[in-house]
Amino acid sequence: MSQKLDRFTYDVVVIGAGGAGLRAAVEARQAGLSVAIICKSLFGKAHTVMAEGGAAAAMGNVNDNDGWKVHFRDTMRGGKFLNNWRMAELHAKESPDRIWELETWGALFDRTKEGKISQRNFGGHEYPRLAHVGDRTGLELIRTMQQRIVALQQKDKKEFGDAEKFIKVFAELTITDILKDGDKVSGVYGYWRESGDEILFESSAVVLATGGIGKSFKITSNSWEGTGDGHALALKAGGALIDMEFVQFHPTGMVWPPSVRGILVTESVRGDGGVLTNSEGRRFMFDYIPEVFKANYADNEAEADRWYDDQDNNRRPPELLPRDEVARAINTEVKAGRGSPQGGVFLDVSSRLPAEEIKRRLPSMWHQFKELADVDITKAPMEVGPTCHYVMGGVKVDPDTAAADGVAGLFAAGEVAGGMHGSNRLGGNSLSDLLVFGRRAGAGAAAYVKALKNKPTVSEKEIERASTRISEPFTREGGENPYSLHQELQNITQDLVGIIRTEAELKDAMDKLEDIKKRAANAKAEGGRAFNPGFHLALDLENMLLVSESIAKSALERQESRGGHTRDDFPKMDPQWRQYNHATRWNGKKIEVEAEKAKMLPNELVELFEMNELKKYYTENELAKGGN
Amino acid sequence: MAGKVNLRIWRGDSKSGDFKDVQVDANEGEVVLDVIHRVQATQMSDLAVRWNCKAGKCGSCSMEINGKPRLACMTRMNTFEEGETITVTPLRAFPVIRDLVADVSFNYKKAMEVPSFEPPADLAPGEYRMQQVDVERSQEFRKCIECFLCQNTCHVIRDHEENKKSFAGPRFFIRMAELDMHPLDTIRNRKQQAQEEHGLGMCNITKCCTEVCPEHIKITDNAIIPMKERVVDVKYDPVRWLGSKIRKREGI
Numbered sequence: 001m002s003q004k005l006d007r008f009t010y011d012v013v014v015i016g017a018g019g020a021g022l023r024a025a026v027e028a029r030q031a032g033l034s035v036a037i038i039c040k041s042l043f044g045k046a047h048t049v050m051a052e053g054g055a056a057a058a059m060g061n062v063n064d065n066d067g068w069k070v071h072f073r074d075t076m077r078g079g080k081f082l083n084n085w086r087m088a089e090l091h092a093k094e095s096p097d098r099i100w101e102l103e104t105w106g107a108l109f110d111r112t113k114e115g116k117i118s119q120r121n122f123g124g125h126e127y128p129r130l131a132h133v134g135d136r137t138g139l140e141l142i143r144t145m146q147q148r149i150v151a152l153q154q155k156d157k158k159e160f161g162d163a164e165k166f167i168k169v170f171a172e173l174t175i176t177d178i179l180k181d182g183d184k185v186s187g188v189y190g191y192w193r194e195s196g197d198e199i200l201f202e203s204s205a206v207v208l209a210t211g212g213i214g215k216s217f218k219i220t221s222n223s224w225e226g227t228g229d230g231h232a233l234a235l236k237a238g239g240a241l242i243d244m245e246f247v248q249f250h251p252t253g254m255v256w257p258p259s260v261r262g263i264l265v266t267e268s269v270r271g272d273g274g275v276l277t278n279s280e281g282r283r284f285m286f287d288y289i290p291e292v293f294k295a296n297y298a299d300n301e302a303e304a305d306r307w308y309d310d311q312d313n314n315r316r317p318p319e320l321l322p323r324d325e326v327a328r329a330i331n332t333e334v335k336a337g338r339g340s341p342q343g344g345v346f347l348d349v350s351s352r353l354p355a356e357e358i359k360r361r362l363p364s365m366w367h368q369f370k371e372l373a374d375v376d377i378t379k380a381p382m383e384v385g386p387t388c389h390y391v392m393g394g395v396k397v398d399p400d401t402a403a404a405d406g407v408a409g410l411f412a413a414g415e416v417a418g419g420m421h422g423s424n425r426l427g428g429n430s431l432s433d434l435l436v437f438g439r440r441a442g443a444g445a446a447a448y449v450k451a452l453k454n455k456p457t458v459s460e461k462e463i464e465r466a467s468t469r470i471s472e473p474f475t476r477e478g479g480e481n482p483y484s485l486h487q488e489l490q491n492i493t494q495d496l497v498g499i500i501r502t503e504a505e506l507k508d509a510m511d512k513l514e515d516i517k518k519r520a521a522n523a524k525a526e527g528g529r530a531f532n533p534g535f536h537l538a539l540d541l542e543n544m545l546l547v548s549e550s551i552a553k554s555a556l557e558r559q560e561s562r563g564g565h566t567r568d569d570f571p572k573m574d575p576q577w578r579q580y581n582h583a584t585r586w587n588g589k590k591i592e593v594e595a596e597k598a599k600m601l602p603n604e605l606v607e608l609f610e611m612n613e614l615k616k617y618y619t620e621n622e623l624a625k626g627g628n
Numbered sequence: 629m630a631g632k633v634n635l636r637i638w639r640g641d642s643k644s645g646d647f648k649d650v651q652v653d654a655n656e657g658e659v660v661l662d663v664i665h666r667v668q669a670t671q672m673s674d675l676a677v678r679w680n681c682k683a684g685k686c687g688s689c690s691m692e693i694n695g696k697p698r699l700a701c702m703t704r705m706n707t708f709e710e711g712e713t714i715t716v717t718p719l720r721a722f723p724v725i726r727d728l729v730a731d732v733s734f735n736y737k738k739a740m741e742v743p744s745f746e747p748p749a750d751l752a753p754g755e756y757r758m759q760q761v762d763v764e765r766s767q768e769f770r771k772c773i774e775c776f777l778c779q780n781t782c783h784v785i786r787d788h789e790e791n792k793k794s795f796a797g798p799r800f801f802i803r804m805a806e807l808d809m810h811p812l813d814t815i816r817n818r819k820q821q822a823q824e825e826h827g828l829g830m831c832n833i834t835k836c837c838t839e840v841c842p843e844h845i846k847i848t849d850n851a852i853i854p855m856k857e858r859v860v861d862v863k864y865d866p867v868r869w870l871g872s873k874i875r876k877r878e879g880i
Contacts, residue, residue, distance in 0.1 A: 041680055041686075041688060042688065043736060044774055045680050045681075045687070045688050045774075047680075047681070049680075049681065049685055049686050049773075050681050050683070050685055050686070059754075096754070097753065097754075100753035100754040100756075103747075103753065103756045104747045104753050104756075105745065105747075106744070106745030106747075106807075106810065106813075108758075108763045108766055108767050108770060108810070109763075110760060110763075111758055111759060111760040111763060114757070115757035115758050115759050116757065118760075133767065134767075136685075136771065139685065139770075139771070143770065143772075147745070148744075150739055150740060150744060151744035151745070154740065154743070157740075163740060171736075194725055194726075194729075223679075223680040223681050223682065223686070224679065225680065256657065257656065257657020257658065258655060258656075258657055258658070259655070259657055259658045259662040259682075260657075260682065260683065263682065263683045264683075364685070367684070368683060368684065371684065371702055371704075372659070372683070372684075372704075373657075481669075481673060482673070483669040483670075483673065484669070487669075525673070525674075526673045527673065527674030528674065530641065530725075530726050531676035531725060531726040531727070531729055532673075532674040532676065533668060533673070533674070533676065533677070534668070534673030535674070
């Protein structure tokens with residue numbers, strides 16, 4: 001092997017340096033282990049930085065009726081009861097502690113009058129629940145975690161004379177393979193983006209915290225990093241992905257100018273009073289309140305407007321319905337010819353709040369529209385439309401330890417993990433998810449390493465296999481340009497596996513993906529190895545293809561509409577289908593889908609709901625049998 | 629601004645490099661980063677450029693555009709004259725890695741040198757109480773997206789390689805000011821540290837950092853000057869100087 005190879009050994013390797021990865025690393029270090037943190041970008045740039053609205057945690061600072069049980073109920077409703085209930089339960093119970101912990105590390109959230117952490121309203125949450133910092137909560141979260149890592153390194157320097165003795169951050173590094181010794185993880189392999197040199201980590205535990213998959217779609221709020229690396233790594237290591245048909249299209253992405261199409265407009269705009277209107281000036285969301293939500297959402301403007309000041313005596317405005325409902329409604333309005341000039345709808349906060357108040361509450365949005373679209377949101381409405389934002393599906397994990405199903409030593413947390421959000425994630429539940437399950441994954445990995453009797457070893461054969469794969473894009477003859485293949489892939493997923501799906505289109509998508517798969521296997525990198533984005537993309541393509549295939553195949557199987565999966569040919573939600581999660585696995589050549597039985601809630605959680613509500617989601621048989 | 633634009637791109641690595649002129653399509657509403665991406669996709673597939681969010685929130689695509697430190701994702705093409713050649717180069721204050729990508733590790737080393745937040749020992753998590761008006765001052769500095777444009781433009785760093793050792797730079801002065809103004813941080817001598825260990829005194833308030841900050845943080849007025857003034861107060865006021873020596877704590 002002519003290529004230079006760096007070798008490192010760590011107790012735990014965390015792939016991904018967003019909220020979940022950094023929280024996992026902190027936990028593993030605090031358990032006394034050595035940790036490598038791998039970021040695809042520079043340290044502190046991960047996609048968590050983009051989260052705007054806040055982190056949901058039932059602290060009850062603004063309305064003391066809130067508590068974990070209410071948060072749990074909202075999460076299950078948002079996910080249309082397909083959620084892994086144990087994950088939703090842990091998340092609702094532990095989120096407040098994870099937020100308070102951030103304050104001890106220096107985070108500065110916005111405050112209530114009593115000096116507590118302020119909490120804001122958000123879609124699907126019964127009470128004001130999102131801890132926030134203006135509309136840049138994700139930045140606060142990642143910076144706090146980043147600074148916590150630095151604090152731990154400073155402590156190690158003081159104590160051991162070496163800041164990197166226990167935690168080292170490897171920036172601008174991509175992992176391409178998980179290595180195994182029999183059925184156990186033995187390390188990971190990848191390359192430095194800067195030099196193209198290869199790198200091997202020997203490690204018995206690997207935490208996947210790689211985030212999302214948005215780059216498989218054309219219109220997305222995700223950055224270039226969201227190529228589904230962790231999803232693909234898990235598949236190739238023998239793990240399973242669940243619920244991959246559920247992709248969240250955030251209802252409000254920018255639609256103009258074209259270059260920023262898809263970039264997020266935070267839900268806080270609506271939480272703080274912004275309204276959605278069509279070209280006729282009508283607040284159309286009143287026309288789209290689904291039966292299951294009629295009891296909780298106002299059916300007239302007067303009541304909806306009163307709600308902002310008096311939440312105990314009024315129902316919520318329908319602009320705050322869960323994201324899947326709002327995204328579909330916008331899609332329908334635009335298709336019916338009632339869209340805005342640039343093909344979205346109007347989101348107006350200018351007529352609802354004084355200009356100064358808008359700038360104080362939504363500074364990043366004001367800034368973003370002023371600088372990118374030349375629109376002053378204190379004077380004019382924004383134009384918005386759906387954008388691929390989040391994948392509910394992901395690595396199948398054990399709720400308590402975040403251990404990946406089927407691969408000993410592999411763990412997953414954050415967006416790359418599946419189950420927590422069911423068929424649709426509520427806004428604000430992602431940041432708290434990162435913290436709760438990042439911590440659990442770090443603890444799970446630490447416990448696994450400590451209990452391990454024989455450390456798995458990395459074989460030369462495994463290294464050779466991984467290394468060959470990395471150099472392939474340079475050795476191929478006459479292969480295609482990875483950029484155009486990527487564009488083609490994005491068009492297929494966007495048009496055929498997007499917000500509204502049909503059997504015919506999904507089948508068409510699968511044929512086309514199969515064709516791109518063959519051509520991508522021959523994608524050619526020009527130039528040298530050093531910081532070469534074409535080379536990087538040629539390797540990332542395989543990940544996006546595995547993810548797209550998983551989404552398309554799971555979507556074809558599910559003959560109903562639920563959350564982030566809408567079938568035009570099966571428009572209704574069907575309790576029969578709630579009984580199953582789709583698990584996808586890779587057999588070395590293609591993705592295979594299996595329907596796995598979803599568990600019923602245990603009795604103590606069944607009791608949190610009215611029977612009338614449960615009837616909408618569970619079959620008569622299930623309810624007759626009762627909780628687990 | 630639809631049509632062809634002329635781009636002059638610096639290409640090379642730490643050893644050598646040169647400008648390459650290209651013509652590329654630009655559409656209405658685009659920013660410089662879009663056009664660079666188009667060059668990458670159609671003419672130079674190995675052109676190195678760092679970027680992430682494309683919305684001015686992550687601070688990755690810092691470069692120099694016509695000699696000015698900018699975020700490429702926030703520099704709109706319609707701010708240039710028709711037919712103007714747009715020159716893009718990597719950040720000049722840091723070593724180049726390749727093409728438009730600079731080695732900004734200097735900043736991560738400096739981050740390690742600033743003592744972290746030290747919480748009060750007597751408050752449990754959940755017991756922190758702070759007023760909005762008191763956290764707002766620090767919150768301004770926590771808006772920083774670490775694009776390092778301020779570091780790049782600061783002439784103390786940019787023009788004097790030898791200063792890098794003893795000068796933390798504007799990004800870390802706002803970090804120190806942020807901690808100094810944090811209502812619950814227990815380290816009392818942050819300003820003193822800034823002055824004595826991080827080179828605050830070398831800043832001569834030309835405000836270049838404030839001018840390039842894409843987050844419009846008032847780095848000089850709200851962080852650097854207040855810290856300088858208070859440090860001076862203590863140093864030159866004999867009573868306070870004596871007080872700080874006697875009490876052993878430099879709570880200024």
